[in-house]
Amino acid sequence: MSSALTDLCRYPIVQAPMAGGASCPQLAAAVCEAGGLGFLAAGYKTADGMYQEIKQVRGLTTRPFGVNLFMPQPHYADPAAVEVYRHQLAGEVNWYDTSLGDPEAGRDDGYEAKLAILRDDPVPVVSFTFGCPTRDTVAALKRAGTLTVVTVTTPDEALAAQHVGADAVCVQGIEAGGHQGTHRDDPANDGTGIGLLSLITQIRETVQLPIVAAGGLMRGSQIAAALTAGADAAQLGTAFLVCPESGANTLHKQAMTNPLFTRTELTRAFSGRPARGLVNRFLHEHGPYAPAAYPEVHHLTSPLRKAAAAAGDPQGMALWAGQGHRQARELPAGQLVEVLAAELGAASAALALRTAS
Template sequence: MSTALTDLFPYPIVQAPMAGGVSVPRLAAAVSDAGGLGFLAAGYKTADGMYQEIKQLRGLTDRPFGVNLFVPQPEHAESGAVDLYAHQLAGEATWYETELGDPESGRDDGYDTKLAVLLDNPVPVVSFHFGVPAPEVVDALHRAGTFVLVTATTAEEALAVRQAGADVVIAQGVEAGGHQGSHRDLPENGCPGTGVLALVAQVRETVDIPVVAAGGIMRGSQIAAVLAAGASAAQLGTAFLATSESGAHALHKAALTDPVFPRTELTRAFSGRPARGLVNRFLREHGPYAPAAYPDLHHLTAPLRKAAAKAGDAQGMALWAGQGHRMARGLPAGRLVEVLAAELDAARAALSGFPTSGGEVR
């Protein structure tokens, strides 16, 4: 299915914007140069840090790319619950010889300043996570010549995306690694979720704008499946996390296929918001007690995660990963795009009953 967005890149492959230093300019450039859509993650960066990465990326590729923003979160966490969780983490701080972070370090992630930068220096695509931007924000980005994508985890959220005027909805299934992009995260919600294939079908019946499917996608045959379900493209995160250009910590990359970490779970342990990661000691011990308090817990645990990485202890790191993590391939990102495209080509040929082209990318 061709849309104005997918006309920007030859293959229906979008590299997910993974915050925390994973989606670096060299990764986005490699994906875009190979025919996919590379993304930078502005989350947890300053506005100037985002701008410098955009400049660096533009020096690496002349192909279209995207930038992802976090929508500011309403404050609903009880300070008492955060204080109690901090008390429970005191032993972790002692073990890693560090201090806990300040949970009051900020809630809006520099949202307005980042938007101002993106309006002054427009990029081809901007996506939003954790909520829907105001219609006037969408209109301003459109006037700047930018396509707007917004994550949704339910059909109802997709309708809100459509009503805000966005061009594309990213249907994020529960299989996805990292944070679920649900628009509201109340304590009583727990960690619900719908599988990507079912979600794409529901969203397609609810809104009339193109859909990008996300959630556990690691192979070209899975891309073919979500396209057959009605998506215009597939967004892959964990698949690109393992590539040589990814900025992920070496321990994180190795953990994806390490039998010590055979499964993933949705947890609030590291950030206070449901996020899928490999089950390690920290997740097991603290996940059941973590309150719904994002970004308070993200700030609180940041020094612990940094110290664990410095100590070479994967059991204390946030090892974000989707359900397909055991299928990760440590290829260069450009080569991975080519392999995925060839697999997609073969899957489509098999579905149509025609012979493949010998595995070559067309």
């Protein structure tokens, strides 16, 4: 990682920004206090909601932290396909006794308003998902003293990030939980993502930017493997999702190690964009029919997901999880950072010993 980013935290451990509530101020602050880099997720929040959470983090820690933004999405969804999916969900409406959301409820996620706040009242790091910001946006944040990170899933996306002047890339492998941060959602590429270690190598040979590795990492030994492959730091989401400080729904936390949920799968069922989650009834029944339509499908299914959570039914919730979810440890976030750091140290020492011999 660049010296500027390295100086922000004691350990090369980044807590992933998980939109939907998990990455709350308490979690981000606890990670920062323990020596990692905590992140807030501004996705699905209003600009004011984001700002209030920033203020909360500042009240909990003086350590540097980051904020993640969703890029505005282009209009590419087929309205007819969205309408067909609406009818597909009719049974869910009856089951949960609720209504579907408005698919046209907005697609820019308040991006410009959030940027304005982050320019006027800067935070140490801003990362971007679902696209690449403009050179002007990156330059404005840089003038404000903010480091920028762009989520990428291919070497070409990494080149785009380097072109606009980003300070680092978050390299997301196919193993990652939650949404794939592709810059362009092309249904022809569904299921063709690249594994993390291979992707790190490809991007390390393509750009001269520091790399934050993300994708199914749950142990310090896996962080060591990512660093050996060429990453400068590791970003973990599912590992922190089950921490007591996490704002994730209790049902979501419990599902990570519940024997009822044995595997993950990439699906468009809940949002219209590929995202990795635990295979439950909703994903199984609706995944094959969900169109490439984000954020339309996200808005459409939002009331259903909320109703399922309120009813205590994880079978109707979006249970985002990385491939390593079975290794989740219900530790306080600060303790988890320390455990991961110790495991990383032991793995690195063992590797150095093998190399020396």
